[in-house]
Structures are given as C-alpha cells and as structure tokens.
Amino acid sequence: MALCALLIILIGFPTGVFAYQYVYLPATHAEAKVIDLVARAPEAGGWDPEYIIVNKGDTVRLRITGHDVVHGFAIGKLGIDVGPIVPGEIAMVEFVADKVGRFTYYCNVWCDPYHYRMRGTLEVVDPAAPGDPFVAEEGPGSVGLDIDSPHAAEFYPANPPSAVRGRTLANQLELPALGDGSTELAEVLRGQSPSAVFKAIRQGGFASLSNEEVWDLVAYLWFTSTTPERVATGEALYAKNCAACHGETGGGDGPGGRYLEKQPTMDSTAVVTTHGETGHGDEEPSRHLEKQPTAFTNAKTMAGGSSEIYYAKIRRGGMGTGMPYWGTIFTEEETWSIVDYLWTFLFKDARME
C-alpha cells in the first residue's frame, strides 16, 4: 500500500499533471485557436513564437505571459492593445481574424535597450484564396522627399506661439474663416515647414505685425488643419510608443535614449564630444553623430520640418539613429495624428481654448 502511494506520488502525479495541462486542457477549447505567447526581453529572445499564422475567420485566443519584466502587447493596424503584461500573470485577448494580411505585434512598454526590436508577425491567410494576397508593404514615405538631411529652420519662434492669440489676431485682421480640419488647407500645410509659412506671411504684407504676432498666426493655421480629437489620439499614441525615448514632455530626454550609442563620423558638422566623460581624459576628441532622440521642444529644428517629413520619418525610421520604423504598426491616420500632436511641442493652445 505504501509502495502504491509512493508510485502514485513519483509517477502518477506528474503524469496526471502533464496530461491535464497538455492533453486535456487543449481538448477543451476546440472552438477557438488558442496560442500561448511568451514575452521575454529582446536580449533574452523576444516573442516566442515570433511568427503566427491563422486562417481568415478563425477566432484567435492569445494567452500572453511574461517571463522577466513588464512588457506590453499590441497588434498594429488591428487596434488591439492588451496593456501591461505583468511577469507571471496571463493576459488574454480574443479576436476574430477577419482581415487577410500581415500584422505586426509588438511590445509597447519599454523593456530593454533593444525594446523596439521586440516585434512579431501575425499572418492571416485565406485558405479559400491561395497565392499571395498581400498588398505590397508601403514604400519609404512620400517618394522624392528627403528625410535624411538636417532641416534647421531659417526662422523659428523665440517663445512658444499661441494658437488662441493667433485666432484673435486673425479675427481682428478679418482673414477669411478657416474651417475646422479643412482638408484643402491641411493638404497644403502638410508640405510646408512653419519656417517657410512664417517667411511667406512676412513677405506677403502685414508689416504692422510683430514677428511674435506672425508666429501666433502660424500656430493658428497649424491647428485649424487638425481637430482636438486627432491631437488627443496622437497624444495617447505618443505616450504609449514614443515617450520612453523622446520624453513625456517632448524634450528628447526619455530614459530609453540613454542606451543609444553615439556613432563616430567624419562629418564636420557633427557634434564634437570628447571621451573625457569616460574617465580617460588623454584620448583624442572625436566627432560623433548626435544619436540622442530628437527634442521636439527644440524650435530651431522643429520649425524647419514639414508634417510630411515627420510623417515619413515616423513610418520609415532610421535616419542613422535608433528610431524604429512604425509603418507596419500605425495606420496612416494614426501616424498623421501623432504628427499633429508633435506640433504641440512647438505651438501652444492646440485645443483653441
């Protein structure tokens, strides 16, 4: 009898546990495609599995668990964001794969120096329509746009211009009313930098206006081409995906940025730093590409770029920096809303209140 008890403990019990977990439980959820997804920091392996294939129409149930630190889980372009994945806890998400295509799932909580590499692919195939049904991935931004050169502004505001003051001014000047989110104006402005628009207004008369007043007008123009809702969407996406490097207040001072290495370069315009900070003061000063995350609060660089440039930079990434590519994650509309939000670091009163 004691031997029986011993055999049950040593052999029966483990067999039962594994049979329950790996045979019985999977048999109980036949109606859904259950996928166990393990999150580890990229340096420890990233997502496991990294590639998931399901059929169109499947009900997909993901059981996501983290093995080291807090991660996040979101699927780009499907609007799925599970929130923080606390280590050892199991987060569940269920959805119907009704759209054919490749979707990028990714970690959206900073977790590692290589956090941005923590991405995987969900492929939804249509068994009824074999072959390659996928639309080609989007190319690098708008073709012909130079997004890699520096774009220092010719003109930039000394103090943050105010869209509200700009609106008051516009009313006083009896400028033609500009509709909210006016698409035509938006199309035009997207290709222009604030610096260029400022210059155009300066050259187009209004000699009585001070430079500050012209900047207020520019701010007003900028925010009339968007809506408070879009700025709010952009703000939420920025907080979730961008703040860890670019900083909560756009100062380029997020903790993620400290992992970016500076790359040596022969470019004579590059920032000069010495190795003094490493404690070896005798080393030669050398030139480095400034790879720290962009500070959107820096008016001089911010006012020199157009919305189209920022849009393309977000979608393609790179630029010789640690900026990841977001084209496979954000929808076009989401990307534009982030760009709209970025302008709030240059201009005040985006909500016109």
Next chain:
Amino acid sequence: MRKLIFAVLFVGLAGVALFAPLPLHAGQQSEHYLTLEARSFAFEPAVIQVNQGDRVILELESVDVTHGVYIDGYGVEAVSEPGHKARLEFVADRVGKFKYRCAMACGTLHPFMIGELVVRPNIPYRRGVALALLATVGSVVYLWHFAQRGSATHVSPNPGRRIELTRIPLLKRLLLWRGFQPVLMLGTLFGFVLAVMTGLFGTPVGSKNFAIIFVWIVWWAALKIVLVPLTGRLWCTMCPIPAPGEWLQRRGILVKRGDKPLSLAKKWPRKLDNVWLQNIGLLAVTIFSPIILTVPSVTGIVLLIFIVMAVVLSLVFERRVFCRYFCPVGGFVGLYSMVSPVELRVKDPEVCRNHREKECYLGSAEGYGCPWMVKPWRLQRNAQCGLCTECLKTCPKDNVAVNLRPFGSDLLVEAGRGLGEAYNALIMLTCALLYSAIFLGPWGWLKDWAGVASVSGRALYAGAFLAVNLLVVPGLFGLATALSKGLSGVRSVSLKQLFINHSYALVPMGLSMWIAFSFSFLFVNGSYALSVISDPFGWGWDLFGTRGYPWTPVLVEVVPYLQVVTLIAGLVFSIYVAYRIGRQSADESQAIRGLIPIAAFLAVATVAFLRLYLG
C-alpha cells in the same frame, strides 16, 4: 528579596528605555520633493531621510524596465513605466525606518530591490539599542550579583528537569507505529515532487512559482520560526529527501524486513566523521543563494541533486550518510536543535549499561538500528539525533523517551563539542548578517555584485563572502575569546578550546537572528503563497480560486518590534549560556570577567542587526 529588587530595577529601567518621552522633532516641517530613480535592482536615492511631519513628494522614474515602489508602514504604492513618471505624496507622520521596495516584478532580484525611508527622530531604533545595551549590562550584573560561589564545575545542567512526553499514551502509540515516519515522509514527498516539477517546468517568474514560494518562504520560515526553535530536528523526521534512498536500502517502506540491505553498506570514514562537509555545502549554497533563491529552475535542480545524492549515498554507504554528513540544512538544524525544548534520550542509563544486545543500534524485528549512526545510550545532545523514532521501537526495555526540557540544555554539554560545530555557529551568524545586508539592505552595488554573472566577478564575490565567513567574523570572535581568557586569568583551558566552548553561546543569538530575518520576508511576501497554491506552475490554473490574490504585505509595521523582542531574547539567552560555559572551567569571579568580552561581542552583533533593520 534581592532578586525581587533587581527585577523591579531592571524592569523599571527597561520601561524607561521603552516609554521615556524622547524629544520629538521640533523644527520647521518642510517639504521634500525627490525624484526616485528606479533601476534593476536598486533605487536612487537608496536612503531617504526626513523629519517627522514632513511632506514627502516622490516622483518615481523607472529608467530601464517597469518598476514600482511600495513603502512599508505607510502602505503607499506607485508603478512607473520607463518614460512615464509616477507621483507619490504622503506626510511622514510615523517615525522609524521603513523599507521601500519594488512593487512590480522586474527580474530575478526583484524581491530584494529595496531602499530605506528614515523618519527622524528614529525613536524605535534608539529604544531598541538602549534596550539591547541595558539587557547586556543587566544580564552581566545579574549573573555577577547572583552567581553561585565555587570553583569550576563540570556538572551537566539540570538533568532532572524533564517532562516525559512519551508518557502520553496516544503519542507513545503514534511514535511506536511503524507508519509514523513513512506517512509524514510520503506527505512531504508529494510537496517535494511538486516543487521539483514546478521548478523545472513552471514559470520562471519566482513570485508565481510554487518551488520558490513554498521552499524559500513557507518552508524556510516554518523551519526557522517554528520547527527548529520548538521541536529541534522534527523536520528531519519528515524530510522527504532521504526517503527514496532509505526505502530502497531497506527494500520496504512500512514493514520491517529482515533482508540484507540493498546497499554496499560501506562504513563512513572516521576522518570525515564531523560537520565540515556540511559547512562546505552550506557555504556553497549561500554563495549561490542569489540565484538559488530566485530562479525556480535552479531551485528544482538543487532539490534534484540533493535527492539523487541521498539515493546514491544510501546505496553505497550504510544508514543515512547524506543526512548525517552532507545535508547543508541538516548541519545547522542539528546545531540549532540543541536550543529546542524537545529531546530524545534514554530514561535510565543504568538500564543500558546492563543491557548488552543494543537493538537500538543494531536493529531488531521491531525496527532498524539507528539510521543516524548514533548510539542512543550515549546520546547527550540533539545535534546528531534525527528524531526518526526507530530506537523507541527497537528498545526492548522501553528505556527511550521523548522529553520536554529547558531551552538550550544541550549547549552546556561538553562532550561532543568541536571546531566544526563552532564554525557552523559562526557561519550561520555571519550569513544572517550578510543576507540582511545584501538582500534586505539598500545597497544596490552589493546586489549587483551578488547577482553578477561574470566568472571573475563571481569569484571575487565568493572570495569576499568566504573571507568574511571564515576569517573576519571568526577572527573577531577569536579576539573576544582571547580577551576573555586574558581577563578571566584561567590557564587550564587552551585558547582553541575556549573558542570552541564559547561558540556554543552564539547559537541562541544566531537562531534569533534567523528568526528575525525570516519575519522580514514572511510578512512582506507570504501572501504569494495564496496565489501560488492555486496555480503552482503559473500555467493559469485556479485550483482554489485564489490565483488572483494580489501581493499584500501584512503587518509590516509590526516586524521591527518583533525583531527587537526576538533579538534581545536571543542576546540575553546567549549571555546566560556564555556565562554557564565559562563557569565550566572557572570560578564565579573569573567567569564574570571572562564573560565581559563575549557579552560585548554578542551586544555588537545585536546592535549591528538592529542597525540593519531599524537604524
């Protein structure tokens, strides 16, 4: 009458130390606006000092991965993702030291990511130190004042003061039942198998894994706080590790068989008949404890290694060589079991002297000869008796009893003392202090060092750890012993023997330190047990509906007071034992003079511990 006056005086002074109104902070109440930077596995600043009544605003900024902060005693909590600061605001109205700890699992050393908030004036610490010093001086003065006059005395302590528990018929029947030990072992073996399985196949997140929580929190705290101090080696009665090997060796579990044992039954070499192998094993485990205690798979592997070793050793050697000479836990459990008020002894040595058959050692139809290689008729100390109850079953004269007796009786038994045990006592005392500093202290660099992965870094850490254990603390204790010898003027005992003798006075102190250490993690992390019991593998099971029970520190504000009481009890007990040990080779005035350096050593160790936890 004089004793009464002394007692009143001492209690009065203790009352003053405890309740005397100390000047509270009288200055301006100010506001502290601090950024608390969190990185794996330390906070910056690691120590925050404020005055009572100050308003504290903390902005928590995680810089590598998501961290949180929870402040003991204040119960406030916040979590920060990198790039998203979190704000905490509170008024520091309670004085004392409060640990703040990471509140979001962030990696292996997460449970040890700790900083310290000191709210001044730190009255609990001052009162604790005052009480410790008062207890030291009071104990020495008491012993000096009421010492029994006379020359050195070797009489073993109060042999008569025993209550025989085996007189209780029900208990006696239970202990005589052959199934008693196997049934306990089968129960713990179930838990052991579960721990190995969860360790190897469960989630690698320690706080969600049965192996980590039930081995290193539940079992360890039960062992240190309850089992060892109150029942000595009772754990060894039920420990599952030797079970499979022993049952193989005996070719049976419940029934006593007469077969030849399934074992080469070699004798253990006399040269190794000591605790040094256990000391080495203990040091090896403690050096790697930052990994063993936190990584479930490593815990699983270590448990497997133990049980495989136990099986192999029982197939090669006779009896329980693993328990007696290898088990690192068995080493210190044996040492500390000498404090416990439970013992197994022969009732009347005369009966044994006239009894030649010695079934208790050789075995009989009723049971096996002592598996622990102890000759029960010579048993004077708990240290090597595994409480397996075989001799109760085999003794034809019904001459074996389980007794209740005064705490710590065995510490005064001179026979059987040795340098190995002395070092075991010193290692355990040192480890209690080092663990408290490394794991529960605010020093991030120490944790980085303890958790370092590089070979050279680990070697350096191991070297430093060993040096403190084997050289620094024993050196200081040797110094105290040398001073003791000099002050007492006793020449008949060598310094080495005095070092060995007095090391037994460290046993109550060391045990109280381990109890105090265990309080600090049991109350903070004990709640994990509730969620883990429902989901031992972290696979998402919910057996008892408690899987989602959140991490809930319980009564953490009481822990420092429990620690002070425990430590001072250990201190007074140790001083008393030190005096009685000294008295074994000196007259009363020599013993008192010799006691002073030992008492000072004990007081310093206590204050060091108070400093780590309260200061």
